[in-house]
Amino acid sequence: MLRWILGGREAQGTVEKSAALFIGEEQPKNCFTEMQVLKGHFDIVRFLVQIDDLRFASAGDDSQVLIWNVETGECLFALRGHTQQITAMTSYTFIRGRNAHTALITASSDRTLSLWDPDSGHRVQNISDLQSSVKCLLVLDRLDVWLSGGNELCVWNREFELQCKTVHHSDAGISAMVELPKNFIAAAMDKEIVIFKLNLSGSDIAVMAMRHLADHQDTIHSLININGDLFASGSHIGELIVWDSVDWTIQAYEHILWEEPAGDSQSEVKLTHQKQIERSIQHMSSDGEYIVAAVGSGLYVYNVLMKSVVAYRKIAHDSNVLHTMLQEDGRLMSCSEDGSVRMWELQDLPLPAEPASSGFFGMFGTFGRSSKQTGPPAKKIPEVPSLRSLELIGDLIGHSGAVQMFLSFKEKGLVTCSTDHLLIVWKDGELQSQLRSLAVFRKLEENQEL
């Protein structure tokens, strides 16, 4: 037992043997050397929404929404009013007078929808007695309306007046929505993607289902916009489909299979059952060119233009990945149920132009033993030079429960929220130190002590 604690890395190694990888304590590329713990919630925190450059809102199962200042870590307001857990939250920017105001729309299991003013902390609007609880929200800035998706799709205007709604759908309801060009909406409902059209005639808005895309074999967990022309959906069994936004045709189809080595031991066979679940695409994010998909506890980077896999990590975390993000500098982040946030860098493999060979597979030695033996199916990587490696450059450990989501404020920091009721703001210690120095000199100047 003692060796386990104090033995340091070798002990750590045994713990992590089955796990993906262990980066160690030396992380020169990890700039997050300062953290601030934000306490306020008393249940799982699931949602983070950025309000402006300084503020963000957090919400979760304790039915309250807290508004924070990311620089100081101050809790500005606690928005209370919902009686049950919050199921969706989005920011809503509109023009009042000459200024743009940002408000928050929240939906809760108590079948209410609320509009909050984050400047005053007041509940501006509230709608109760909905027929079903809302699972997703979508704001259409262009039309100045917003949509709520539950068992039915409702369209609301800024004054919280119901404009129109669809008929009751299945029990599954709408789990995700994206906006498509020409006033079309794509909504994920169980295994289908339904395309709705908003008809605007004067001030009246009507909504009607246009088409049902039933190409997924299993429940769709993730639906995102890639760019103006494409959107993507990911399903429970690892199907990744890229769709054309205008004519809704399939542009690319990837079935991600984390294949198991054939002749492995009994214990490994047991694991294959788990692997079925681990193929689920929990979350996707995109920067218009690449898609990062959280597949089970692995990560999958797909180039939309090349229609090919760029890089992947079969086991990127010890447990399911819940949220991912592509950064501008080619790095990506992921958080997981294992309580950690990991930062990755896409690195070119040292042998770029060589054709596939056994040497190529050797490169995957860093991935771990199992992946070396298996390797990805050949059809997934038709062009070897485009395949790059996903290198772990740092991890953030602080939460004691699953990290549900994170929100980046660029150089101001990164906010994570977790099952352990906490929010943590991770900051660049060096930068913060410089800012504090500036603040010191400013105060010295104010006090005329210079």
Added chain:
Amino acid sequence: MIGSPDVVAFTKEDDFGDSFSDPCSLPEEFSVPLFAHTASANPWTKTSYAKFPKDFILISEFSEQVGPQPLLTIPNDPKVCGTFDLNYFSLRIMSVDYQASFVGHPPGSNYPKLNFVEDSKVVLGDSKEGAFAYVHHLTLYDLEARGFVRPFCMAYISADERKIMHQFQEMSAEFSKASEFLKSGNRRAFANELEKKLKDLEYTRSVLHKETELQKMNNGCYSTQAIEKANELANVEKSIYEHKDLLRQITSYPSRKKKDVDFVHREAEKPTDMSVMDDTLNLNHSDTGDKAVETESDSRKSTYTPQLIKAKSAKCFDKRLKTMEELCDTSFFHQTLEQLNIIEKSFRGDLCFIYTSQIDRALLSKQRVTSFLFEAERDQECEGTSKSFNISSNNPTVPILNLSGEPMSLESYTTCIDVDHIKPSVESMEGPPESSTSDITQETSEAADTETKGSFSSDKSIEAFGSVSPSSLHVNFFDGLERRSKVSIASPSENASRSIAIPPRTSDGNLVPMDAACCIGQDGFIFDEPLPELAQECCGDTVVNQEPQSLLQGDPALQVDYILEDSESPNMGLTFSDLNATVLSEEVAKINIEDVSDSTSFMSASTSSDRAVSPFTYGSALTLKQKKKAGHSALRFIRQYPFAQQAIFCLLSGRTLVILGVDEGTVRKLVNALFIFVPNLGKYGETVQPWLSSPFQLTDLQRWKLIGLQRAVSPAGSSILHSLNRYSRYISILDCDNKTLRCPPYKGTLISHLADHRTQIKRGSTYFLHVQGMLSQLTAKAFLYTFCHHIHLPMDVNDQGSVRSRRTNFLLQLGYTVEESKIVQYLSELIKQHYIQGAPKGVNPSFCFNYTTSYLYKI
């Protein structure tokens, strides 16, 4: 921690003078005067032949029945005064009471008049007894006493004349507080007494009135009985009038004193007394005064039944005089005793010790930006004495110690001695000061002059310290320093003090509010320019005045010597190079603890302190004493554990150190040994958790920098281990069962100086001082780093990168390794956060860390 008595005591010029000359020696104002070193001298041998072992406070009364008599001593223990004759000394100290505070019928006035006399403060020496005393006279009112007054005095009696002289200011301030408690309690009690008396009188009058009417009815207007009764009635009427007048006087006592910051502050500490104070305050406001009196008397009507009294009071020898406690409100009396106990404690011990700790405090108060890092929070009892220094530190332009090296002027010295000739100031309480009162004070002050002079010149022993011996020169130089520093301290308030003496009358008797002046009180007179002839006179009469100056002025060469010695000496104690530390510690080791006087007696306790009593008790502040004791544990720790340096590095660089162990005692002992290295320890040691038996959270790592953790085989134990493992990158783990330490590596020399396992320092308190010295040095560097303008501000907008490199280079230039830079950076961050104090309430502070590899160190 810069000047510490046990360092000072062992510095000898002949040991170090030649061998050691450090170019970067300490500035002169931080130096501590040398002990007059002679061949066989032990600094703490008693040179005086006092009959009492240590200083004490004596309260005496000049009783109108039995004359001067001692009432009580503090500490209240017959042993304190030994064979010292308290009765005789009471006679001495009361005999210099010149006040004759006039109460009664002043000429030209029909009614008795209360005179609110300021207390008088004198220094008095008695060669025969080997006793010197600061004597604080005050009068309390007693309706039954002759002239309504009872003279009392409080005396601080010490065998050390220098102590009394040097600490006069501080003593005066502290005793004034005590006196103020007594007097306000007394005013209250006196007012009550008057009210009762008035009721009695009014009752008597009504009874007499009835009787007179009856007599008139029965015997006619001119019967002897009727006339007698009428006379008696007239007497009672007059008495009522007088008493009413007295009551009016006492209740309209100027409220200036109430504004005294300290006084009110102390009141605030006792919430129960606040109401009492408010009462008195109400009484004092002329507008509401009468009303308040009425309501008060209304409320008392129910409790007090008036009695028939005789108009004439009893002969003074027939009655029992009230005790001091009866004279004042009981709560006020106990407050006074408390204050006196504080005084006794704060002036206990050697003058050198008091003096250095005063310098210490004064310097610390200037370092508010960084002192939170490592400096001990002051003990409660010390707070009082630091007041007078604080006043000066509020004004940064006034140097606390004005050590110009010039011989001090005769004037400045005589002004100090002029203390003895304080004139009782006239409290102009109502109307313009009447000529009669001012005449009286004039007389009394003259009388006082002669009295005090007498008390000095009658002393044969004065020659002893007046004689010019080489040893006394140092002492005199010391005197000079002290005197000059005092003068410079109080000078800003000089004007204010003057204006007290002749208070400008505004409407309602509002006096000009002067906070500083209130603290200093009458001592402001000290700084008045003395009249030339007075100064002359002083020089002629008092021996004390003469000796040091003439010599210093007469022989400049000698004086230069002192200065040289002075500038050299502190280095030896304070720059702990290896050599010095060794020699010094040997010196320390040689000292027989029993020779050490009470000032250092508590240090000796630390040498035998194997008992590691944890200083972390809930809600109690950490004291310097506990830290010094911890020094001993720390010394043992660095001797026993070869990885002590790494552990200390973790603490200094802000990485939480977890001490893991099965046995609570062992863990606590280690925590005890290491807590002196924790920066920003907090007044109550908030950043240390000495014993924790539940798993810790992430936020705990932010809060606690040193944690004692229980290793247990239980579900709780395994979750503790889990949290240890999870947060291993943020913590270092010292396993005291297996004697291993897991932490990042440290390279550098700084900590090896701080914690050298071959150190020759043997005593814990000495080691603590060594640590404090090193840490002060480190703090100074961190301060420099924090406030160096050019390394933190970007040259232009796109200049973030160069700031980083400038910072790094700056630290490298200071001679720090990468690891040591982390320490300075951590301290700097703490200083910044402390300075900005920008974090709103309820917000967790940020928690900085590094991604570095840890290694396992074994014993």
